[in-house]
Amino acid sequence: MSDSTGASTSDEPTSVGVVGAGITGLALTHYLAERGLDVMTFESGSEPGGIVRSSQIDGRVLEYGPQRARLVPEIEALVDELDLRDELVVADDDLPLYVYADGRLREVPRSLSTFFQTDLLSWRGKCRLLVEPLTAPGQPDERAASLFARKFGLEAYRNVIEPLFGGLYGSDPADMPAEHSLSRLLALEKRKGSLLRPAVDRLIRGGETPPPISFDSGLQALPEALYEAHRLYVHLNTTVSSIETDGDGYALSAGGRTVTVDEVVVTSTASGAATILESLDGPTVAPLRELNYNSLVLVFLEADAQTEGFGYQVRRDEALSTRGVTFNDSLFDRDGIYTVYLGGTSDPGAVDRSEEELATLARQEFQTVMGVDADVVEITRLPEVIPAFDTSWAALETVSLPDEITLAGNYTSRLGFPGRFRQAKRIADRLAAES
Ligand SMILES: Cc1cc2nc3c(=O)[nH]c(=O)nc-3n(C[C@H](O)[C@H](O)[C@H](O)COP(=O)(O)OP(=O)(O)OC[C@H]3O[C@@H](n4cnc5c(N)ncnc54)[C@H](O)[C@@H]3O)c2cc1C
Incomplete structure (x- = not known):
C-alpha cells in the first residue's frame, strides 16, 4: 500500500481497500487482518455498523435496522473473540411466530406439532403442501410466487410463504425471479430432490437452527466491538469519492487523500458502488443504478x-x-x-x-x-x-469489473447476518489465497 506521501511499500503483503464499515465491511476487515493482509477500511458515517444501528431511549433499546441475528458459528466465534459473551442475549426460538390473516393472528407452523394444530392452513392446504416432493423442480426463470404456489399450493403460498418471504424484502414475490431471490433454494432442491424433505428432516432432528440473539445494548454492539478491535484499520467519517487505476493498483480518493491498494472491495449500496467506480476506464458499472x-x-x-x-x-x-x-x-x-x-x-x-x-x-x-x-x-x-431482488436484478449480469475489484454487500448475495459473514469470509479466503 502507498499513500499520498509517496512511501513505497511494494514488498508488503497484498493491500486491500474496503469501502464501507457496515457489517459486511467490518467482517471483511476482521477476516483480512486475521489472514495477514494489509487492510484499510473507509466509512463515510461517524459510527460503525451501517444499517445496524441501536440506541437507548429512556433506558429502552430500539433497533433502527435489524432486530435480531442468528448465532451462526461465525458470529459465535466473534462473540468469544471480541469478549461479548456477557452482553449476549439469546431469545427462546420456540416462541410463536404469527401471520395476521382473515382478521386474527394465526401461528406459523415451525414444528410438526404446530403444523397439525395451526389454523393458518386448512387440512386441504396442509395435504397439498405435502405433495411438494412430487412437483417439478423450481426453474431459475420462474418468479418466486409461481414457484412456491406451484410446489406448495396457493394457500400455503398466500398464508405462510408470501408474508414471511415477501416480508423479508418488502417485495412482491410475483416480481422476484427465482434465479436472483432463491438461488440457494434452487441449489438445495437440486441436491436433495425436494424442498420439503430437508425441511422436515430438520424439524425431526431439531436443534439445528442457531437461536436468535442480540446484545444488552442492542445489535450494534457487534459492529462496535469489531470496530474497536480493528480501529487502526477503520477510518470513520471518510467517504471514498472515486477509484481510479494507478499503475498495477487502484487509487482510492478517500477523505481528501489518495491511497493506492492492490485490491478493492466495495460494500456500499449498488448505486453507491456505481458512483465510486464510474471514473474507471473500461468496466461497465452504470447498470448498478438500475437495481431497485x-x-x-x-x-x-x-x-x-x-x-x-x-x-x-x-x-x-x-x-x-x-x-x-x-x-x-x-x-x-x-x-x-x-x-x-x-x-x-x-x-x-x-x-x-x-x-x-x-x-x-x-x-x-x-x-x-x-x-x-x-x-x-x-x-x-x-x-x-x-x-428488492426483483426483475431489475437482471442488470447485475451486465456489470463488468476488473478481477481486483469485488462488489460485496447484501444486494450481491444473501441479506441476513449469516450471509454477510459468510460472504466476507469467502472473499478474505480468496484474496489471501491469491496473495
Ligand atoms: C430494516 C432492516 C431489517 C433487517 N432485519 C434483519 C434481521 O432481523 N436479521 C438479519 O440477519 N438481517 C436483517 N437485515 C439485513 C441486514 O441487516 C443487512 O443486510 C446488513 O446489515 C447489510 O450490511 P452491509 O454491510 O452489507 O451494508 P450497510 O449496512 O449498508 O453498510 C454499507 C456501509 O458503507 C458505507 N458507505 C457507502 N458508501 C460509502 C463511500 N462512498 N465511502 C465510504 N463508506 C461508504 C455506508 O455508510 C454503510 O455504513 C435487515 C435489514 C434492514 C434494512
Missing part, C-alpha cells in the same frame, strides 16, 4: 400487549399498511417495545407520509391486531434501504 431498493418506515410502539412471540407478518391481501411487527418485548425482554414495519412495495408512499399519519396508522393497526392501545416512542424512515 425498497423503502421502509419503522414505528416503535410501547404497549402492554401480553402476547408472547417473535411477532407477526401481515398477509398481503389484508386491509392493513403494516407489513410486520417484531415483539421486542418478549423476544429480548425489552420493556413493552414493539417495532412496526410499514412500506415496501405494497405501500411505497409510506416513507413520504407525515409523522402524524405514520403514528396514527401504526397505532390504529396495532390496536386492530393486538386489541390494545399503544404509544409511539419514535419513528424512523429508511429510504431505499432494502434490496
Whole structure:
C-alpha cells in the first residue's frame, strides 16, 4: 500500500481497500487482518455498523435496522473473540411466530406439532403442501410466487410463504425471479430432490437452527466491538469519492487523500458502488443504478400487549399498511417495545407520509391486531434501504469489473447476518489465497 506521501511499500503483503464499515465491511476487515493482509477500511458515517444501528431511549433499546441475528458459528466465534459473551442475549426460538390473516393472528407452523394444530392452513392446504416432493423442480426463470404456489399450493403460498418471504424484502414475490431471490433454494432442491424433505428432516432432528440473539445494548454492539478491535484499520467519517487505476493498483480518493491498494472491495449500496467506480476506464458499472431498493418506515410502539412471540407478518391481501411487527418485548425482554414495519412495495408512499399519519396508522393497526392501545416512542424512515431482488436484478449480469475489484454487500448475495459473514469470509479466503 502507498499513500499520498509517496512511501513505497511494494514488498508488503497484498493491500486491500474496503469501502464501507457496515457489517459486511467490518467482517471483511476482521477476516483480512486475521489472514495477514494489509487492510484499510473507509466509512463515510461517524459510527460503525451501517444499517445496524441501536440506541437507548429512556433506558429502552430500539433497533433502527435489524432486530435480531442468528448465532451462526461465525458470529459465535466473534462473540468469544471480541469478549461479548456477557452482553449476549439469546431469545427462546420456540416462541410463536404469527401471520395476521382473515382478521386474527394465526401461528406459523415451525414444528410438526404446530403444523397439525395451526389454523393458518386448512387440512386441504396442509395435504397439498405435502405433495411438494412430487412437483417439478423450481426453474431459475420462474418468479418466486409461481414457484412456491406451484410446489406448495396457493394457500400455503398466500398464508405462510408470501408474508414471511415477501416480508423479508418488502417485495412482491410475483416480481422476484427465482434465479436472483432463491438461488440457494434452487441449489438445495437440486441436491436433495425436494424442498420439503430437508425441511422436515430438520424439524425431526431439531436443534439445528442457531437461536436468535442480540446484545444488552442492542445489535450494534457487534459492529462496535469489531470496530474497536480493528480501529487502526477503520477510518470513520471518510467517504471514498472515486477509484481510479494507478499503475498495477487502484487509487482510492478517500477523505481528501489518495491511497493506492492492490485490491478493492466495495460494500456500499449498488448505486453507491456505481458512483465510486464510474471514473474507471473500461468496466461497465452504470447498470448498478438500475437495481431497485425498497423503502421502509419503522414505528416503535410501547404497549402492554401480553402476547408472547417473535411477532407477526401481515398477509398481503389484508386491509392493513403494516407489513410486520417484531415483539421486542418478549423476544429480548425489552420493556413493552414493539417495532412496526410499514412500506415496501405494497405501500411505497409510506416513507413520504407525515409523522402524524405514520403514528396514527401504526397505532390504529396495532390496536386492530393486538386489541390494545399503544404509544409511539419514535419513528424512523429508511429510504431505499432494502434490496428488492426483483426483475431489475437482471442488470447485475451486465456489470463488468476488473478481477481486483469485488462488489460485496447484501444486494450481491444473501441479506441476513449469516450471509454477510459468510460472504466476507469467502472473499478474505480468496484474496489471501491469491496473495
Ligand atoms: C430494516 C432492516 C431489517 C433487517 N432485519 C434483519 C434481521 O432481523 N436479521 C438479519 O440477519 N438481517 C436483517 N437485515 C439485513 C441486514 O441487516 C443487512 O443486510 C446488513 O446489515 C447489510 O450490511 P452491509 O454491510 O452489507 O451494508 P450497510 O449496512 O449498508 O453498510 C454499507 C456501509 O458503507 C458505507 N458507505 C457507502 N458508501 C460509502 C463511500 N462512498 N465511502 C465510504 N463508506 C461508504 C455506508 O455508510 C454503510 O455504513 C435487515 C435489514 C434492514 C434494512
